[in-house]
Amino acid sequence: MPKNAFYAQSGGVTAVINASACGVIETARQHSDKIGKVYAGRDGIIGALAEDLIDTSLESATDIARLKHTPGGAFGSCRYKLKSLDEHRAQYERLIEVFKAHDIGYFFYNGGNDSMDTAWKVSQLAATLDFPLTCVGIPKTVDNDLAITDNCPGFGSVAKYVATSMREAGFDVASMARTSTRIFVLEVMGRHAGWITAACGLASEAEGAFGHTPPHILLFPEIPFDPDAFLARTGECVARYGYCTVAVSEGLHDANGKLIADMGVKDAFGHAQLGGAGQVVAQLIKDKLGYKYHWALADYLQRSARHIAAQVDVEQAYAVGRAAVEQALAGKNATMPAIRRTSDAPYAWEIVVADLKNVANVEKKMPREFITPDGFHITEACRRYLAPLIEGEAIPPFVRGLPDYVRLKNVAVVKKLAAFEV
């Protein structure tokens, strides 16, 4: 009797994490001699701890295929980091207990570096307890900050969304600058790594120290914010082009590490209001240079925008899901399928095997050589790296003018164990 598999989505979801789920489930179904049912954790790893498992075998092949074009996390995700093995061994033992009760022999964990750490720890404990479990991580993060893999599924689609949005808003502002708005600021995700802000830079058609077309200025979390240099550059830009467009990371901070978002805005009770680095820098321009501004906060729109996903991102997300199952079937354990780039142009890539322990808890920031010396834009090296990742359109089906996304039935597996306090 083949062992069942457990699959869970972890952390912030993306436009293509369900494509990875699709890759896992479709590939497992092709190997029904070796893998029984695929159980998904409802709301991520919490579903395993609470023994709240979803029986994906009850979903039709058509609906599973529709996952490939549906954003969000089809089984639910969570922000829940398991503590260290020493600190909270009971949680890990509970996982093993649930896996044992449901005859689970494969653990597929789809997430970022925290999740790769969890998957690695689970594999260690299973070995210690002599429980036969194959653990394979599946990379996912819009932040693009995982080690080993050349890029992370989920990032390319955000990159395509923010670059497209920046270009489009740039055409808008350019039209209006003479009598109205001269400044447009787009705030994008990225607390520690500036990859998404860098991707905005792809919209700028010109080369050189800073863009001649939007976005003119990029503000990275890797570069401490220097208000004077920023204002000088903004003024120069307005003088030259009549307007200035800026992309800013939510995690922008000053030389002391203080978040820019914390600096400006207070709520009605005088509490500092988190969020809004974009508004703070826009208001700074208004206060110091007097220009009228608009700002946009893409927030969840950027990471759920499946309608403008990159084809290559969808393909890679699917491929790492499929490869996870294939690695497990090939006897790998404590590994993660990683993307290896073999050529920039034409872009070529392959899936390789990475060890979880080398991916776990490592954060890959932007290399300094990807940012121009003045700190305000991306270099040609960065453009060479980023450009292939937004290639191709993967337009979802539309019904009555709106994208047609699937909602699965998500039927629960009958519980066999006593309740467990998560």
Add this chain to the structure above:
Amino acid sequence: MPKNAFYAQSGGVTAVINASACGVIETARQHSDKIGKVYAGRDGIIGALAEDLIDTSLESATDIARLKHTPGGAFGSCRYKLKSLDEHRAQYERLIEVFKAHDIGYFFYNGGNDSMDTAWKVSQLAATLDFPLTCVGIPKTVDNDLAITDNCPGFGSVAKYVATSMREAGFDVASMARTSTRIFVLEVMGRHAGWITAACGLASEAEGAFGHTPPHILLFPEIPFDPDAFLARTGECVARYGYCTVAVSEGLHDANGKLIADMGVKDAFGHAQLGGAGQVVAQLIKDKLGYKYHWALADYLQRSARHIAAQVDVEQAYAVGRAAVEQALAGKNATMPAIRRTSDAPYAWEIVVADLKNVANVEKKMPREFITPDGFHITEACRRYLAPLIEGEAIPPFVRGLPDYVRLKNVAVVKKLAAFEV
């Protein structure tokens, strides 16, 4: 010798105003026996006052055709309302003087109700001065608030963008609600009319008093904000679905007419910070109900998102541009091509002739019967009206992963007159 035409874009630009420009220019080129060159005002009507005209005849047929898929205002637009004829007759006389100097016999003005008023006044003055000028307005506004016409070119594409974004973000929040964000608020445009907020409601697949799928709550400028009722509905929604998604108009206000955006947030110096109705209502939920929130501010992204424009909107924008030229050639004056709906399903429409004086300065708000009795969602009647307007995808060409938009040469016509203080 045929007379030249003058075309100008006015007010906030849209994803499809250039499709109207394309309709004007391509149609005029087809009638070169009756219309000479099409001159465009650089930055709108200011270009006419300043005698800063763009010679569109120097643009290739290919580039003019590319206008159909390019957002923003290709010739520049402006927020500049001509004063009344009595108050500032010199401005109107200057327009006539410029038109006379450049042998202009046709005036096409592409904008909202202010602009229709201007076009009407120009036609009156031309008649008074015995200057032969045919004036035709071309409707455009994302606000969808023009009278007579069933809908306004520019609105359908914003509607499609916000409904798509709301649906996508809804999938995201639903995935995360158990351990993280339970509230998502999207702030959209609409100072006085709630059409764009209403369009968000199209994303909700369910019928009835309020959505079972996102968005769960809509906050319209037509309905004074009632914090208690709103919080009760939000709590009910979280209890039922685990999360709650809200779309809010920037112009949301209370029963006294005070803007909600003005209520919450102050800058570092304690000044009230305009903008941010979305953040204020999100923070209200956090303060009173304790739920973690995310909010997004679509701002210019919504009205420039040509990548997700509605096909029907592109067709109508082009059609009103073409019809403007045809009306002018048919001897109409002081008119505007309006869209008349002949059937909801299947959707059918035609272009009719409206009189500018009936469109000028009238603002069409949401009818009360389009909003549910509780004020928090749209009715089936509203859905019937809105649904056809977002139909069809009009994906622009992509190059290297990004939409390929045209930048025209915009060569200036040699000036013939003395300078004029705008």
